[in-house]
Amino acid sequence: xxxxxxxxxxxxxxxxxxxxxxxxxxxxxxxxxxxxxxxxxxxxxxxxxxxxxxxxxxxxxxxxxxxxxxxxxxxxxxxxxxxxxxxxxxxxxxxxxxxxxxxxxxxxxxxxxxxxxxxxxxxxxxxxxxxxxxxxxxxxxxxxxxxxxxxxxxxxxxxxxxxxxxxxxxxxxxxxxxxxxxxxxxxxxxxxxxxxxxxxxxxxxxxxxxxxxxxxxxxxxxxxxxxxxxxxxxxxxxxxxxxxxxxxxxxxxxxxxxxxxxxxxxxxxxxxxxxxxxxxxxxxxxxxxxxxxxxxxxxxxxxxxxxxxxxxxxxxxxxxxxxxxxxxxxxxxxxxxxxxxxxxxxxxxxxxxxxxxxxxxxxxxxxxxxxxxxxxxxxxxxxxxxxxxxxxxxxxxxxxxxxxxxxxxxxxxxxxxxxxxxxxxxxxxxxxxxxxxxxxxxxxxxxxxxxxxxxxxxxxxxxxxxxxxxxxxxxxxxxxxxxxxxxxxxxxxxxxxxxxxxxxxxxxxxxxxxxxxxxxxxxxxxxxxxxxxxxxxxxxxxxxxxxxxxxxxxxxxxxxxxxxxxxxxxxxxxxxxxxxxxxxxxxxxxxxxxxxxxxxxxxxxxxxxxxxxxxxxxxxxxxxxx
Amino acid sequence: xxxxxxxxxxxxxxxxxxxxxxxxxxxxxxxxxxxxxxxxxxxxxxxxxxxxxxxxxxxxxxxxxxxxxxxxxxxxxxxxxxxxxxxxxxxxxxxxxxxxxxxxxxxxxxxxxxxxxxxxxxxxxxxxxxxxxxxxxxxxxxxxxxxxxxxxxxxxxxxxxxxxxxxxxxxxxxxxxxxxxxxxxxxxxxxxxxxxxxxxxxxxxxxxxxxxxxxxxxxxxxxxxxxxxxxxxxxxxxxxxxxxxxxxxxxxxxxxxxxxxxxxxxxxxxxxxxxxxxxxxxxxxxxxxxxxxxxxxxxxxxxxxxxxxxxxxxxxxxxx
Numbered sequence: 001x002x003x004x005x006x007x008x009x010x011x012x013x014x015x016x017x018x019x020x021x022x023x024x025x026x027x028x029x030x031x032x033x034x035x036x037x038x039x040x041x042x043x044x045x046x047x048x049x050x051x052x053x054x055x056x057x058x059x060x061x062x063x064x065x066x067x068x069x070x071x072x073x074x075x076x077x078x079x080x081x082x083x084x085x086x087x088x089x090x091x092x093x094x095x096x097x098x099x100x101x102x103x104x105x106x107x108x109x110x111x112x113x114x115x116x117x118x119x120x121x122x123x124x125x126x127x128x129x130x131x132x133x134x135x136x137x138x139x140x141x142x143x144x145x146x147x148x149x150x151x152x153x154x155x156x157x158x159x160x161x162x163x164x165x166x167x168x169x170x171x172x173x174x175x176x177x178x179x180x181x182x183x184x185x186x187x188x189x190x191x192x193x194x195x196x197x198x199x200x201x202x203x204x205x206x207x208x209x210x211x212x213x214x215x216x217x218x219x220x221x222x223x224x225x226x227x228x229x230x231x232x233x234x235x236x237x238x239x240x241x242x243x244x245x246x247x248x249x250x251x252x253x254x255x256x257x258x259x260x261x262x263x264x265x266x267x268x269x270x271x272x273x274x275x276x277x278x279x280x281x282x283x284x285x286x287x288x289x290x291x292x293x294x295x296x297x298x299x300x301x302x303x304x305x306x307x308x309x310x311x312x313x314x315x316x317x318x319x320x321x322x323x324x325x326x327x328x329x330x331x332x333x334x335x336x337x338x339x340x341x342x343x344x345x346x347x348x349x350x351x352x353x354x355x356x357x358x359x360x361x362x363x364x365x366x367x368x369x370x371x372x373x374x375x376x377x378x379x380x381x382x383x384x385x386x387x388x389x390x391x392x393x394x395x396x397x398x399x400x401x402x403x404x405x406x407x408x409x410x411x412x413x414x415x416x417x418x419x420x421x422x423x424x425x426x427x428x429x430x431x432x433x434x435x436x437x438x439x440x441x442x443x444x445x446x447x448x449x450x451x452x453x454x455x456x457x458x459x460x461x462x463x464x465x466x467x468x469x470x471x472x473x474x475x476x477x478x479x480x481x482x483x484x485x486x487x488x489x490x491x492x493x494x495x496x497x498x499x500x501x502x503x504x505x506x507x508x509x510x511x512x513x514x515x516x517x518x519x520x521x522x523x524x525x526x527x528x529x530x531x532x533x534x535x536x537x538x539x540x541x542x543x544x545x546x547x548x549x550x551x552x553x554x555x556x557x558x559x560x561x562x563x564x565x566x567x568x569x570x571x572x573x574x575x576x577x578x579x580x581x582x583x584x585x586x587x588x589x590x591x592x593x594x595x596x597x598x599x600x601x602x603x604x605x606x607x608x609x610x611x612x613x614x615x616x617x618x619x620x621x622x623x624x625x626x
Numbered sequence: 627x628x629x630x631x632x633x634x635x636x637x638x639x640x641x642x643x644x645x646x647x648x649x650x651x652x653x654x655x656x657x658x659x660x661x662x663x664x665x666x667x668x669x670x671x672x673x674x675x676x677x678x679x680x681x682x683x684x685x686x687x688x689x690x691x692x693x694x695x696x697x698x699x700x701x702x703x704x705x706x707x708x709x710x711x712x713x714x715x716x717x718x719x720x721x722x723x724x725x726x727x728x729x730x731x732x733x734x735x736x737x738x739x740x741x742x743x744x745x746x747x748x749x750x751x752x753x754x755x756x757x758x759x760x761x762x763x764x765x766x767x768x769x770x771x772x773x774x775x776x777x778x779x780x781x782x783x784x785x786x787x788x789x790x791x792x793x794x795x796x797x798x799x800x801x802x803x804x805x806x807x808x809x810x811x812x813x814x815x816x817x818x819x820x821x822x823x824x825x826x827x828x829x830x831x832x833x834x835x836x837x838x839x840x841x842x843x844x845x846x847x848x849x850x851x852x853x854x855x856x857x858x859x860x861x862x863x864x865x866x867x868x869x870x871x872x873x874x875x876x877x878x879x880x881x882x883x884x885x886x887x888x889x890x891x892x893x894x895x896x897x898x899x900x901x902x903x904x905x906x907x908x909x910x911x912x913x914x915x916x917x918x919x920x921x922x923x924x925x926x927x928x929x930x931x932x933x934x935x936x937x938x939x940x941x942x943x944x945x946x
Contacts, residue, residue, distance in 0.1 A: 030946070034946040196912055206686065226945060230944045238941060241937040244933060245721055247719060247922075268925060268939070270925070270936040271924070275719065278742065281709060282711075284708075285742075286713070286715055286719065288705075289714060289715060289718075292703055293717040293720065294721065297720075315706050408939070410930050413933060443680065443701040444681060446678065449705070450701065
């Protein structure tokens with residue numbers, strides 16, 4: 001039988017925590033990427049390590065979107081889901097993850113559970129799922145695994161991988177090889193046992209699910225550029241190595257930590273070191289110490305860690321210390337949603353410190369940008385003698401995607417430590433009046449001795465409380481941002497350069513926004529989008545771009561008041577974070593739509609929102625014309 | 627041969643440093659403040675060691691004592707309150723060849739920076755920590771510090787402080803990897819010099835608590851000790867701080883103490899709280915404890931080629 005050729009499918013694997021659904025999905029995604037499919041994966045992570053089993057809140061798993069073209073986001077509703085128990089599906093249904101016709105491959109072991117209560121829960125759920133329009137197949141997955149291993153809790157995931165590889169017509173040997181890679185370094189017995197499970201799953205799907213046999217052809221590639229497949233946090237780690245930075249100083253925090261885990265493994269081969277500090281403050285202070293001593297360092301954290309680091313960021317701004325700070329954003333405030341997605345730290349990053357603390361802020365939109373912006377951040381930090389914050393988010397952190405393998409070169413690396421003699425006539429802060437830029441002496445340079453201080457200081461780094469000195473040094477630090485902006489080009493417009501609605505995004509939403517905008521454009525709507533990477537300073541030319549659209553709005557994953565909510569008036573409405581900045585900076589009445597559901601934005605939801613706005617813009621416009 | 631170096635002429639080119647080469651801005655501490663003595667001692671130690679000024683970095687937090695870097699002509703880093711130690715550890719982490727000193731106070735180190743105190747001692751990086759302990763907050767004007775004696779009247783405790791003073795010696799000795807713990811008074815210049823010199827020469831984190839005069843806010847505390855040195859207990863040992871013969875006479879109370887003996891060191895340290903006997907000298911020293919900076923600095927001299935090769939190898943693992 002020939003497989004049915006499809007252009008795209010969204011697959012989910014959902015289980016209790018600890019059952020290996022994520023490893024199964026990552027391996028399945030890697031196989032897809034290696035076969036040339038467009039791939040995007042996103043992990044479904046409960047906030048607790050061991051949430052109660054068989055509960056909706058304990059749903060742990062992964063979504064893999066595979067396509068014949070480049071895939072840039074998680075997509076809308078899933079096409080096929082494998083569930084290790086029925087309860088975990090409830091939370092996915094509540095999150096709108098499925099549609100009528102979604103194929104559900106459900107382990108039926110719970111139908112014959114010793115507990116009659118569990119039997120009933122299972123039976124009720126199956127009825128309910130079918131009422132929702134899900135196509136439920138009750139399968140003896142657990143039982144089939146028992147024929148191969150004693151405890152299917154360990155290994156069921158590879159059985160499922162076998163099932164999926166058969167359903168999506170993936171080469172069986174390739175699957176076996178991928179398992180060998182996944183378990184590299186483990187005992188031969190473990191690898192062969194997992195391969196046996198995989199083979200059993202493959203056969204199981206062929207026997208029991210022969211009606212589901214799909215093929216997703218590879219993408220047509222214009223070149224043979226080699227590719228790599230990683231998640232965003234690994235890309236950050238690779239960026240740190242490629243940048244020539246030698247030190248990452250961190251404190252464990254979700255969802256940033258895996259970047260440091262990765263580095264701890266491979267960094268020493270690059271001569272680098274991961275310092276696990278005693279707290280977030282020590283982590284950044286340690287990095288500042290290294291940077292001050294001429295080895296620009298990086299600290300990687302998330303929202304609550306950023307909050308603790310603010311005083312030290314102020315020191316780095318005030319004393320003009322190059323430093324790279326990566327903030328893998330999560331839901332806030334306070335402990336918030338540790339494993340969920342939010343773009344809620346833009347304003348606190350921009351304005352978190354007391355006084356005026358201008359700094360460079362970049363936002364990665366894609367996984368390859370998690371790499372390239374870290375490299376750029378190190379260069380900007382040193383050229384502009386300032387901390388640079390790179391914002392990513394939980395969506396990029398755990399999302400896996402194939403991307404063009406970067407060509408490493410020496411220009412990416414930090415320059416060698418300069419220990420030449422400093423010209424004694426040059427002050428420690430020899431600010432250029434026009435640009436605010438200056439060179440810095442590095443400890444060890446003869447005649448460069450100065451005392452770096454967080455106190456207001458003169459160009460000689462002498463403490464000064466004089467009015468003019470403070471005004472002047474503050475102005476010089478601020479001017480550096482204007483200098484940087486003068487080197488930037490206006491953002492590229494996705495779509496026509498004029499129209500009814502311009503959508504502005506930042507961060508990981510780029511794929512979903514562009515997909516929604518493209519759909520609307522196909523329907524004849526005059527809509528375009530721009531996506532910002534530089535948030536401080538902003539990319540130039542925004543006012544000019546905005547002026548060619550009837551309405552401008554942002555789509556963000558942070559909180560803003562719904563204009564129609566109780567108590568909300570145009571005067572008290574709180575806007576989404578980028579929208580707030582754009583309103584200040586351009587004096588354009590930039591609107592926004594943003595939510596804090598904690599999950600990645602789906603293109604269909606964005607499209608619905610934009611369609612409503614377009615309808616409103618057009619009706620407002622025709623009313624004006626009348 | 628015969629005692630004449632073949633390259634003797636090069637010696638003429640060598641730099642010779644005087645005290646002036648280490649002196650920075652004029653110190654702005656109050657008259658009679660003990661900090662002046664510590665500063666002068668640091669100048670002398672660097673001069674005697676003939677360390678090029680560009681090779682030393684003085685790192686501080688916030689407080690009176692933390693102004694010290696400004697009064698040095700070396701490199702300096704005057705950071706944020708409580709964070710001198712992580713800043714210093716960071717400096718040392720990838721620049722192990724730099725000579726790192728930390729100037730911190732009882733508020734900076736034992737209160738707002740207490741977490742870092744524990745961990746920096748445990749890291750045992752090669753640096754010299756000078757704790758200027760005047761038992762009061764000076765810069766912010768007379769608030770109770772962790773080492774303020776009980777009942778001391780301050781602006782935050784006008785009826786007298788409630789708590790017994792923290793004992794920094796027992797705490798530090800209790801930290802795993804403590805490798806050099808000494809205590810000294812600022813008003814005995816030869817002893818101060820010998821103590822800081824020994825601390826500076828020790829490879830590892832040298833913790834020196836300097837009991838320091840603050841004539842403006844708590845003149846009485848140190849006056850009492852100056853007038854009646856019987857409350858001080860001089861620790862003597864051939865492995866300890868060298869004490870000149872004439873100097874010993876200034877200390878009516880003294881005892882032999884082997885600085886490798888941790889149990890006795892803890893007893894002596896505890897006596898400061900329980901009996902009011904203040905030890906002066908080297909309480910503990912262990913040269914065999916590994917320095918974290920030896921680990922953190924690994925690879926700091928790696929070539930660009932090797933960095934690129936290693937990164938490419940890392941990328942290979944993700945190639946498709």
